Amino acid sequence: SQQGEEDPQALSIQEGENATMNCSYKTSINNLQWYRQNSGRGLVHLILIRSNEREKHSGRLRVTLDTSKKSSSLLITASRAADTASYFCATDVYAAGNKLTFGGGTRVLVKP
Amino acid sequence: GAGVSQSPRYKVAKRGQDVALRCDPISGHVSLFWYQQALGQGPEFLTYFQNEAQLDKSGLPSDRFFAERPEGSVSTLKIQRTQQEDSAVYLCASGRKQGINEQFFGPGTRLTVL
Numbered sequence: 001s002q003q004g005e006e007d008p009q010a011l012s013i014q015e016g017e018n019a020t021m022n023c024s025y026k027t028s029i030n031n032l033q034w035y036r037q038n039s040g041r042g043l044v045h046l047i048l049i050r051s052n053e054r055e056k057h058s059g060r061l062r063v064t065l066d067t068s069k070k071s072s073s074l075l076i077t078a079s080r081a082a083d084t085a086s087y088f089c090a091t092d093v094y095a096a097g098n099k100l101t102f103g104g105g106t107r108v109l110v111k112p
Numbered sequence: 113g114a115g116v117s118q119s120p121r122y123k124v125a126k127r128g129q130d131v132a133l134r135c136d137p138i139s140g141h142v143s144l145f146w147y148q149q150a151l152g153q154g155p156e157f158l159t160y161f162q163n164e165a166q167l168d169k170s171g172l173p174s175d176r177f178f179a180e181r182p183e184g185s186v187s188t189l190k191i192q193r194t195q196q197e198d199s200a201v202y203l204c205a206s207g208r209k210q211g212i213n214e215q216f217f218g219p220g221t222r223l224t225v226l
Contacts, residue, residue: 033214035217041219041220042116042203042217042218042219042220043155043203043205043217044217045214045215045216045217048214088154088155090154098143098145098160098162098207099145099157099160099168099171100145100147100155100157100215101157102147102154102155102156103154104153104154105153105154
């Protein structure tokens with residue numbers, strides 16, 4: 001079973017626009033991570049936010065975490081065609097070892 | 113710098129065949145994970161090794177699935193008597209150490225069971 005649910009499931013935007021996707025989870029977490037997966041490829045780690053952090057930036061990426069609502073958002077600013085991919089949130093849960101529990105992903109299409 | 117590699121990249125098996133999937137983690141990485149990803153879904157955890165010790169195998173779906181990492185480096189995921197529902201992409205990931213949980217993923221092995 002998957003801990004996280006992502007919203008929307010799919011997103012289509014024009015190059016240059018911002019893309020926002022959300023992730024909700026069910027249990028207390030140690031940290032939350034976002035990964036990108038291009039079609040037919042492995043996952044690439046984008047950013048990790050710890051449970052005691054509220055916001056984090058990395059280049060054109062901005063991640064927020066609201067532990068009271070058990071939710072996170074990923075914002076990609078000034079999107080590019082190369083950002084077309086599926087984006088997954090993954091949680092590292094207390095008392096569950098080091099395994100990651102992934103959401104179902106948001107499929108993002110950036111049109112040139 | 114070599115990343116995580118997996119072989120084969122694609123495997124087609126007839127139902128009932130045994131398959132073995134290999135993962136070469138990043139050199140020196142202590143943690144190794146196997147995940148199963150069905151089409152259109154997020155990866156689901158199968159099993160976790162710290163060095164050669166298999167610390168968590170709670171995600172293995174049945175006793176037909178077996179994983180090993182005998183020398184704490186290369187790992188093999190074996191599926192016996194494959195069934196159609198085993199068709200998926202099998203992802204391997206490695207991590208530097210316990211606690212800091214960024215995982216580095218390989219390209220996956222796409223298994224198709226006919």
